[in-house]
Amino acid sequence: MRFTATGxxxxxxxxxxxxRSALTALGIIIGVGAVIAMVGIGNGAKAQVEAQIAxxxxxxxxxxxxxxxxxxxxxxxxxxxxxTVDDAQAIAREVPDAAAVSPEVRTFTQVAAxxxxxxxxxxxxxADYFAIRQWSxxxxxxxTDQDVRGATKVAVIGRTAARQLFGDESPVGQIxxxxxxxxxxxxxxxxxxxxxxxxxxxxVVVVPYxxxxxxxxxxxxxxxxxxxTSDAGSLNLVQQQITALLRQRHRIGPGRDDDxxxxxxxxxxxxxxxxxxxxxxxxxxxxxxxxxxGGIGIMNIMLVSVTERTREIGIRMAVGARGRDVLxxxxxxxxxxxxxxxxxxxxxxxxxAKLLSAVAGWPTLISVSSIxxxxxFSAAVGIFFGFYPARxxxxxxxxxxxxxx
Amino acid sequence: MAAVIxxxxxxxxxxxxxxxxxxxxxxxxxxxxxxxAAVMGASGSGKSTLMNLIGCLDRPTRGRYALDGTDVSGLxxxxxxxxxxxxxxxxxxxFNLLARTSALENVELPLLYAPDHxxxxxxxxxxxxxxxxxxxxxxxxxxxxxLSGGQQQRVAIARAxxxxxxxxxxxxxxxxxxxxxxxxIMGVFQRLNDAGMTVVMVTHESDIAQFARRTIVMRDGxxxxxxxxxxxTLAGGATS
Numbered sequence: 001m002r003f004t005a006t007g008x009x010x011x012x013x014x015x016x017x018x019x020r021s022a023l024t025a026l027g028i029i030i031g032v033g034a035v036i037a038m039v040g041i042g043n044g045a046k047a048q049v050e051a052q053i054a055x056x057x058x059x060x061x062x063x064x065x066x067x068x069x070x071x072x073x074x075x076x077x078x079x080x081x082x083x084t085v086d087d088a089q090a091i092a093r094e095v096p097d098a099a100a101v102s103p104e105v106r107t108f109t110q111v112a113a114x115x116x117x118x119x120x121x122x123x124x125x126x127a128d129y130f131a132i133r134q135w136s137x138x139x140x141x142x143x144t145d146q147d148v149r150g151a152t153k154v155a156v157i158g159r160t161a162a163r164q165l166f167g168d169e170s171p172v173g174q175i176x177x178x179x180x181x182x183x184x185x186x187x188x189x190x191x192x193x194x195x196x197x198x199x200x201x202x203x204v205v206v207v208p209y210x211x212x213x214x215x216x217x218x219x220x221x222x223x224x225x226x227x228x229t230s231d232a233g234s235l236n237l238v239q240q241q242i243t244a245l246l247r248q249r250h251r252i253g254p255g256r257d258d259d260x261x262x263x264x265x266x267x268x269x270x271x272x273x274x275x276x277x278x279x280x281x282x283x284x285x286x287x288x289x290x291x292x293x294g295g296i297g298i299m300n301i302m303l304v305s306v307t308e309r310t311r312e313i314g315i316r317m318a319v320g321a322r323g324r325d326v327l328x329x330x331x332x333x334x335x336x337x338x339x340x341x342x343x344x345x346x347x348x349x350x351x352x353a354k355l356l357s358a359v360a361g362w363p364t365l366i367s368v369s370s371i372x373x374x375x376x377f378s379a380a381v382g383i384f385f386g387f388y389p390a391r392x393x394x395x396x397x398x399x400x401x402x403x404x405x
Numbered sequence: 406m407a408a409v410i411x412x413x414x415x416x417x418x419x420x421x422x423x424x425x426x427x428x429x430x431x432x433x434x435x436x437x438x439x440x441x442a443a444v445m446g447a448s449g450s451g452k453s454t455l456m457n458l459i460g461c462l463d464r465p466t467r468g469r470y471a472l473d474g475t476d477v478s479g480l481x482x483x484x485x486x487x488x489x490x491x492x493x494x495x496x497x498x499x500f501n502l503l504a505r506t507s508a509l510e511n512v513e514l515p516l517l518y519a520p521d522h523x524x525x526x527x528x529x530x531x532x533x534x535x536x537x538x539x540x541x542x543x544x545x546x547x548x549x550x551x552l553s554g555g556q557q558q559r560v561a562i563a564r565a566x567x568x569x570x571x572x573x574x575x576x577x578x579x580x581x582x583x584x585x586x587x588x589x590i591m592g593v594f595q596r597l598n599d600a601g602m603t604v605v606m607v608t609h610e611s612d613i614a615q616f617a618r619r620t621i622v623m624r625d626g627x628x629x630x631x632x633x634x635x636x637x638t639l640a641g642g643a644t645s
Binding site for chain 2: 016311314316319320324325398
């Protein structure tokens with residue numbers, strides 16, 4: 001028996017039971033659809049995380065002030081305030097590959113302009129900050145080293161904060177009051193989107209760190225120091241040199257813990273991608289379960305079908321169908337069902353992913369490889385779950401089968 | 406004439422656990438080409454088992470069976486399927502047509518499993534010719550539920566003929582038909598037989614057996630009578 005004939009017989013049999021075939025295929029449609037949509041969401045999330053990591057900047061090392069322990073309670077990074085401006089200057093001076101350094105202070109506080117007010121992240125940074133984070137200005141200019149030295153009351157504002165305070169108006173040249181200190185806005189930042197941790201990076205007002213420390217926060221210590229190395233290759237070296245330098249400056253004896261933390265962008269990236277990967281695997285696993293359930297559905301229906309069509313099998317055997325002809329027929333019915341379901345499932349999955357992107361705003365990324373793999377997998381599900389019923393059919397005794405009522 | 410069926414001391418024993426059932430206990434039988442034999446007997450006489458053996462649906466426990474000159478007693482399942490496809494045509498009491506499948510497609514069925522692959526057009530043509538033989542050309546597109554019992558049985562006969570078998574095997578072919586339709590079907594058999602087809606038919610109705618040339622009566626797994634039919638009934642159009 002030729003394959004074309006087998007395929008024709010399979011299609012004929014499926015057509016005879018349209019509703020049942022459709023419902024059986026539905027299991028696979030949903031399974032494949034789920035796999036494609038979920039992997040799409042997972043990939044989208046991964047791509048987003050990667051973009052967020054890139055938004056930290058290139059070859060960036062973050063030095064956080066150590067955590068503070070008081071009565072057994074740890075404060076977060078930067079809580080102890082162990083880093084000083086002198087530390088930052090020492091790094092700039094003594095670590096040769098530290099191309100740019102920005103001391104950082106930050107506070108979450110009320111900012112106001114005119115009759116509008118908004119709670120925003122206020123960052124104190126050096127003039128190098130925008131270069132380190134590869135954050136360009138949409139309008140106006142950044143502040144200068146001079147502004148930093150003079151602790152001028154100038155600010156650069158992020159997109160979200162600007163929209164909240166000024167609506168669609170241009171914020172450049174306007175006055176923003178931070179803790180009742182008026183700052184002149186000199187620049188508007190381009191939008192950067194969500195951070196790795198999920199916060200809105202554009203909800204920000206950046207001022208010179210000197211201004212921030214003196215005029216807003218009244219602090220003498222830093223939360224962190226941002227360091228950019230000249231190239232990716234020197235990241236590890238610079239990390240070691242900073243650690244050695246700061247231990248020396250803070251007079252930390254051998255065997256004692258650092259009172260600061262040095263993290264490279266790569267480490268943060270690894271952490272974040274690991275999280276995204278776990279999520280992708282979880283989503284894929286959940287979706288695969290539904291594909292498995294779909295496969296069991298096929299097996300179930302094929303078993304029913306074999307029982308129901310025992311007489312037909314007997315007739316076919318009586319007129320000369322060999323065991324393998326019958327096996328092939330039922331197997332190709334199962335595979336036809338599952339690959340039809342797979343094809344429709346691909347459409348459903350792509351549609352669902354597009355819908356989620358449009359409605360929920362989730363980024364989805366559908367790769368051709370995930371479509372191909374899901375489709376081939378659905379065909380394989382047909383073979384796997386169709387084999388047992390098909391084998392059962394092929395091993396029927398023709399006499400018994402003909403007598404079956 | 407050459408023997409189509411040559412049975413030599415054929416036994417069939419079913420092992421049902423505790424007791425061995427001797428369904429056929431030593432049948433020796435020769436049926437020549439062009440013969441028309443009716444196998445008769447009460448239920449439990451072993452006639453159905455004998456039919457299954459002759460039809461290559463089952464293998465004898467002991468003895469030798471040559472079909473159309475080929476020893477088939479030692480063949481495996483798949484080889485028997487090929488023999489059924491090439492040498493045998495089956496007609497059943499309950500027609501055994503595929504439901505929701507047109508008469509023409511039902512007749513084409515054996516061709517799907519034929520070793521010499523015919524093109525779909527050739528298959529269609531062969532099937533049409535077989536339907537013509539039983540006078541159902543105008544019903545080719547009908548599905549079994551749209552056909553009368555007699556028409557369904559004629560479709561089944563066309564299906565049995567489509568591979569040009571050496572032997573036509575019929576198991577109670579008139580059992581589900583009224584007597585007039587039964588006579589019509591016997592007419593078809595007699596016509597085919599007159600044209601040279603060897604026919605073996607199982608029946609428990611003695612008046613149906615009268616359409617055959619020869620009756621073989623079985624009891625308790627052995628042949629007790631094997632005699633030519635005297636005063637054969639003719640369904641019309643057939644010659645003695």
